[in-house]
Amino acid sequence: MATKRFSIKRFMTVGMTAMSLSILSASSLYGDVTFERITIDKKANGPAFSKLADLNLDGQEELIVSKFGKIGMRVPPGEVTIYKKGSSLSEWEKIPLVTKADGIRFPNKPVVHDVTKNGRPDIIIPSGFLVCEVLPFGKPCGGLTLFENTGEGFKKHDIIKPSYYLFFHGAQFIDLTGDGIEDLITVGERKGGPLGRTKDTAITMWFKGIPEPPYFESKPRVLANGLGALPTLIDLNNDGLLDIASAEYFYGDAASFAWLEQVAPLSAENPNGLWQRHIIDDEVGPAIQLSFVDDLYGDGKRKAIGSNHTNTRKNKPDPWESAIYVYDIPDDPRQPWKKTKISEGIVSRPGNFFALQAAPGIFGTGDLSGNGLTDILVSGDGDDRVFWLEQTESGSFSTHVLAEDFGQAGAMLVSDLDQDGNNEAIISSYEKNEVRILKAIR
Numbered sequence: 175m176a177t178k179r180f181s182i183k184r185f186m187t188v189g190m191t192a193m194s195l196s197i198l199s200a201s202s203l204y205g206d207v208t209f210e211r212i213t214i215d216k217k218a219n220g221p222a223f224s225k226l227a228d229l230n231l232d233g234q235e236e237l238i239v240s241k242f243g244k245i246g247m248r249v250p251p252g253e254v255t256i257y258k259k260g261s262s263l264s265e266w267e268k269i270p271l272v273t274k275a276d277g278i279r280f281p282n283k284p285v286v287h288d289v290t291k292n293g294r295p296d297i298i299i300p301s302g303f304l305v306c307e308v309l310p311f312g313k314p315c316g317g318l319t320l321f322e323n324t325g326e327g328f329k330k331h332d333i334i335k336p337s338y339y340l341f342f343h344g345a346q347f348i349d350l351t352g353d354g355i356e357d358l359i360t361v362g363e364r365k366g367g368p369l370g371r372t373k374d375t376a377i378t379m380w381f382k383g384i385p386e387p388p389y390f391e392s393k394p395r396v397l398a399n400g401l402g403a404l405p406t407l408i409d410l411n412n413d414g415l416l417d418i419a420s421a422e423y424f425y426g427d428a429a430s431f432a433w434l435e436q437v438a439p440l441s442a443e444n445p446n447g448l449w450q451r452h453i454i455d456d457e458v459g460p461a462i463q464l465s466f467v468d469d470l471y472g473d474g475k476r477k478a479i480g481s482n483h484t485n486t487r488k489n490k491p492d493p494w495e496s497a498i499y500v501y502d503i504p505d506d507p508r509q510p511w512k513k514t515k516i517s518e519g520i521v522s523r524p525g526n527f528f529a530l531q532a533a534p535g536i537f538g539t540g541d542l543s544g545n546g547l548t549d550i551l552v553s554g555d556g557d558d559r560v561f562w563l564e565q566t567e568s569g570s571f572s573t574h575v576l577a578e579d580f581g582q583a584g585a586m587l588v589s590d591l592d593q594d595g596n597n598e599a600i601i602s603s604y605e606k607n608e609v610r611i612l613k614a615i616r
Contacts, residue, residue, distance in 0.1 A: 207543065209576070209599075212263050212611040219243050219253060221602035221609050223283035223343075223536075224585035227295055229323065234259060235589065238271070238297065239602065239609055240281040249306050249315065250274065252281040254299060263592050263611055271321060271328060272299060278336045279306055279315040282343040283404065289347075289356070289389050294323040298333075298358075302341025304365035316341035316362065318381075320388055331388035333358070333381060340364050340377065343403035348416055350440050350447065355383035358390050361401045363424040376400055376425035378418060378434060380446070398434050398449040400425045404463055404536075410507040415439060419454070421461035423483060429456035431464045431480050433507065454501065454511050459484040459494030462555075463536050466503075470539075470548050471568045476503060478511070479539070483532040485522040485556060496520045496533040498552055498563060516571040517563055522556030523581075531556030540588025540597050544616055551576075551599050553583035560586075560601050576612060581605035 215221075220242040226235040237257040243250040254272035259265065272278055280303040289296045302316030317336030321328040334342075340362030347356040357380050364375040378401045379394040397418075405420040410433055419433035431454035438448040454464075462483040470477040478501040484492040498517040504510070517534070525531030535555025542549045547565040554560060558581035562574040577583070582604035591598050591611065599612040 208615040210613040210615055212613060214257060214266050214609040214611060215239075215255075215268070216608055218255075218602065218607050218609050220245075220604045220607060222281075222582075222584040222604055224587055224600060224602060224609075225284040225286055226587055226589050226600075227286040227297075229256065229286075229295055229297075231294070235591065237266075237587075237600065237609075238284040238286070239585070240272075240284060240299070242280055242604060243274075245305060247309060249279045249309060249312065251277050251279055252301075254278075254281050254284065254297075257609070259591065263598070263613065271297065272319075276319070276330065278317060278319060279303075280341065282341075285345045287345075287347055289320060290322060292323075294325055296323045297321040297328065298345050300342035300345055300360065301336050302338065304341070306341075307365070307367070313337065314339040314341075314364075318342055318345070318358075318360070318390075320390070322387070322389075329387075332392075333388050333390045334392055334394075338362075340375065344405055346405055346407045346418070348407055349383070350380060351382065352440075353383075355385060357381060357383045359397070359405065359407065359418065361403065361405050361420065362394070363403065365424060366426075374424045374426045374428070376402055376422065376428070378405065378449075395446055397446055398451055400427075400432055400451045401434060402428075402461070404465075406464065406466060408466055410503065411435065418449075419464055419466070419478075421464045421480060421482075423460040423462060428460060429453040430458045430461040430482055431455045431478075431501075435508070452508050454478070454507075455480070455499075455513060457494075458482045458497070458499065458513075459492055460532075462532075462534075465537070465539070467539055467548060470500070471565075472547055473568065477501065478503060479537065479550065480513075481534050481537055481552070483535070483555070485525060485532045487522060487524045488531070489524070496522055496557070498534060498537065498550060514569075516550075517552065517561065518573045520552075520554060520557050520561065520573075522554075523558065525556060533557040534561070535583060536586050538586040538588050542588060542597055542599060542614055544596060544614070549588070551586045551588055551601070553586050553601075554580075555582055558582075558605070562599070577601060577603075577610075579606075580608075585609065 251274040306315035316338035318333040381390040415436040522533035535553030550563040560577040587600040
């Protein structure tokens with residue numbers, strides 16, 4: 175393992191009412207901030223999504239990292255690795271969860287949940303992406319795979335074998351039927367093909383929970399069309415029924431962000447319930463993530479954070495600036511949501527047919543400065559930088575560059591890994607094959 179120290183660049187300052195567009199000094203409002211760079215893995219083979227979870231219930235979180243591998247004229251099987259911390263942040267043991275022999279292409283965001291209700295956290299790996307079909311002689315590669323935590327290891331169960339025509343990035347759990355067994359909710363997506371062979375597709379669906387392996391039926395049931403990769407279950411209108419919200423990208427009539435209102439639960443008359451789609455925002459282009467954060471501004475109010483996914487520098491540029499937005503949630507969420515752009519200077523590389531680019535990417539939240547306010551850690555994705563949106567005072571953010579030449583960054587996790595009272599940032603780069611920790615030295 176390697177360590178290196180470096181100072182952040184304070185890039186932009188963004189407030190609720192004012193923006194400074196000039197490069198500023200390296201010192202923030204809370205003094206000079208230095209980060210110690212700790213490399214967990216320099217040969218991570220295309221790392222992408224990550225998740226922290228205490229898998230063996232010893233009080234210490236493990237880091238779960240999905241790895242796509244290097245994609246050329248074919249899509250190789252990916253991997254998922256569990257990193258277990260040793261006595262320091264520089265010591266990590268690698269434990270394979272998914273190997274190439276499992277044949278899972280594009281293992282996406284690991285989902286940790288006690289599916290079997292035995293007190294041990296299981297792991298679901300949603301998988302697949304559009305590239306599988308785009309490449310010559312390619313085939314669909316979507317799938318959902320459950321890894322059951324037996325206490326002595328993980329046992330693999332295919333919910334959907336990794337050859338489905340839709341691909342998946344996330345999952346949520348809810349007992350829709352009221353039978354005491356949780357069901358799985360996800361969104362299946364597909365990019366439209368040439369000459370109108372297929373259309374961009376996004377389908378919000380559920381898989382009925384069952385008491386025996388693979389613990390979910392393999393046949394999906396449709397809730398509604400729409401939504402996107404990383405859905406969230408949340409009661410937005412406070413009626414006691416959980417709704418579903420997400421960014422949208424591949425839905426044929428995509429908004430930027432939308433939600434499905436659960437109008438009525440499942441019944442004999444409505445075996446999938448009744449769901450109505452509402453648009454949160456359709457003015458910032460295709461989007462990749464929508465997350466809800468309680469007390470984001472320290473005022474006790476819940477806010478939504480959204481990351482769009484656009485490119486203003488390609489041959490036919492998108493009209494939407496690449497940015498992170500904060501949304502106020504109205505009392506009636508069917509009404510327009512007020513948004514505030516809180517980032518500055520995120521710009522994707524142009525890209526080409528073989529390497530499409532867009533920015534920003536996924537993000538995580540947590541206090542990195544130690545001032546008690548929630549910050550946002552952002553992947554530039556097509557912009558090869560990693561950004562720290564420091565909340566310097568309630569509702570006012572400064573955009574810092576935490577890493578450069580770190581293209582298609584992933585992870586974006588904030589956690590106190592060494593339990594010293596200060597959070598670290600966990601980032602990765604598909605292009606650099608690297609998983610890295612950034613520890614603030616204050």
